[in-house]
Amino acid sequence: MNLAQHLIIAPILIPLVTGAALLLFDERQRTLKAMIGLASTIAIFAVAIALFRFADRIDGPDMAQQGVYLLGNWAAPFGIVLVVDRLSALMLVLTSTLAIPALIFALARWHTAGVHFHSLFQFLLMGLNGAFLTGDLFNLFVFFEVMLAASYGLLLHGSGLLRVKAGLHYIAVNLAAALLFLIGVSLIYGVTGTLNMADLAVRVATVGAEQRMLLEAGAGILGVAFLIKAGMWPLNFWLPPAYTAASAPVAGIFAIMSKVGIYVILRLTLLVFGEGTPSSGFGLHVLLIGGLATITFGAIGVLASQALGRLAGFSVLVSSGTMLTAIGMGSGGITTxxxxxxxxxxLTISAFFMLIELVERGQDAGASVLAVTMEAYGDADAEDEEEEGGGGFAMPGTMAMLGICFAACGILLAGLPPLSGFVAKFAMLSAMLNPAGGESVAPVPAYIWFVVFLIILSGLSALIAMTRSGIRTFWASLEGTAPRVLVIEMAPVLMLLFATMVLTVQAGPVMRYMDATTEALSATHHYIDAVTGARRVGAPGPEVQP
Incomplete structure (x- = not known):
């Protein structure tokens, strides 16, 4: 094995070792723990970039020789395998890109609000990276539980009545999801005799008609577990309160957690239930209908939200609903x-969660409620000031910077040009309205027009909500003062927004990578051959598979 292959396990080992080592230090050594945690997170980012470049080179026929790591040197399907391809490498880079700003933001004050913050943060990264790399369903459950266990501690970090209440609800819901995960995995194993994803994709074709219903029942129960995590309606009642109650840096890294469910659903849908399989298209109509319902629910929640935190929480639901709808439509161009x-x-939602704390720091308690009252009944004092010609004020530099970042988040969430949110929605809508890429003029089905309308409407809802909140916060502040913002708090927000700028400028190369990722996901034989054909170290020849 070459060095690049050994790097596949590094995104799991680095946070595992770091998190365990940090437990040995006294909590009073916070500066040392912070520096070690930050160094570990930067190292994970560097490894993720290396694997990203590595996956871009080896995806395809060469993947069997380089893209699979056999833990314990046991060949699949008997041993646990880690697999890196374009999709998993993309998710690793996205996770570490969020982790660095979130951790830097926490260093201002949040990492001192409770014990073992840095260990929990590293264990969360371990669970996320492991979930994206594993090629085995049971191992996926293990990493899923590591991720959830760390998230329980991080959500409760800082205490407070609302945080504890939301945290207990979050724990109860995710424990139920974990139970469904086990039930679904058990049914699938009982029918197929394997939990290796590649081997499962092969054996699904051999399942008889009398057992196929049981297999699909297991897959459906497993899907519910991940749809809970993805936040599909009506399984998403827990998400906005939990994300709103979390501290700003925790909510910033939590933005990727709902995408774990999206990732697994996309992976298994194309690998196990893709074209050419006996259960081809299983569950796609549920994803489509559920995704549309989630977009509708999220858009209504965005419009109804008076607090910025809840607005961001419902924006997560709009994002998840859009992804589920795209997967449910089963088109490669839409998936790209x-x-x-x-x-x-x-990236946008993560930046927005951290920005909210900085913006609200300069507001009086209950300012949002008072603003709503003023909209309904007016403000006599303000009218008197206008009559006297007063009421103007000079906006401090801090508020100007926060206002620019707030406007950028609003543009990105609404999908307005010229930023990356517009590029993404334009690519999806173009693929929906022109699936043949200009080679055909077939009429567009009515349901496609409904999907297009709903996606545009969700963007309009975000625009209205963000404009309303921006006016209240920056133009009609109720005795608010300019917040005291540290550079270490502002820099993470700017880093994430800069990343969206890079996406916009490099939209062509990024879109080509996404298109190659979609093609690789559709060519399931490459993934299957890579895992089943991976050779043990020191083996004299290709492995003989059972």
Missing amino acids: GALFYLVSST
Whole structure:
């Protein structure tokens, strides 16, 4: 094995070792723990970039020799395998891109609000990276539980009545999802005798008609577990309160957690239930209808939200609903645009969660409620000031910077040009309205027009909500003062928004990568051959598979 192959396990080992080592330090050594945690997170980012470049080179027929890591040197399907391809490498880069700004933001004050913050943060990264790399369903459950266990501690970090209440609901819902995960995996194993994803894709074709219903029942239960995590309606009642109650840096990294469910659904849908399989298209109509319902629910929630935190929480639902709808439509061109949208929306929402704390720091308690009252009944004092010709004020530099970042988030969430949110939605809508790429003039089905209308309407909802909140916050502040913002807090927001700018400028190369990712996901034989054909170290020849 070459060095690049050994790097495949590094995104799991680095946070595991770092998180365990940080437990040995006293909590009073916060500066040392912070520096070690930050160094680890930067190292994970560097490894993710290396694997990203590596996957871009080896995806395809050469993947069997280089893109699979056999843990314990056991050949699949008996041993646990880690697999890196374009999709998993993309998710690794996205995770580490969010992790660095979130951790830097936490260093201002949040990492001192409770114990073991840095260990929990590293274990969360371990669970996320492991979920994206594993090629085995049971191992996916293990990493899923590591991720959830760390997220429980991070959500409750800082205490407070609302945070504890939302945290307990979050724990209960995710424990139920974990139980469904086990039930679904058990049914699938009982029918096929394997949990290796590649081997499962092969054996699904051999399942008899009398057992296929049981297999699909297991897949459906497993899907519900991940749809809970993805936030599909009506399984998403827990998400806005939990994300709103979390501290700003925790909510920033939580923006990727709903995408774990999206990732697994996309992976298994194309690999196990893709074209040419006996259960081809299984569950796609559920994803389509559920995705549309989630977009509708999220858009209504965005319009109804008076608090910025809830607005951001419902924006997560709009993002998840758009992704589920794209997957449910089963089109490669739509999936390409959806992957671009996944990256753009995740970066934006993460930046927005951290920006909200900075913006609200200068507001009085209950300012949002008072603003709503003023809209309904007016403000006599303000009218008197206008009559006297007063009421103007000079906006400080801090508020100007926050206002620019707030406007950028609004443009990205609404999908307005010229930023990456517009590019992503334009790519998706173009693929919906012109699936043949200009080679055909077939009429567009009515349901496609409804999907297009709903996606545009969700963007309009975000624009209205963000404009309304921006006016209240920056133009009609109720005795608010300019917040005290540290450079270490402003820099992470700017880093994430800069990443969206890079996506916009490099939209061509990024879209080509997404298109290649979609093609690789559709060519399932490459993934299957890579895993089943991977050779053990020191083996004299190709492995003989059972």
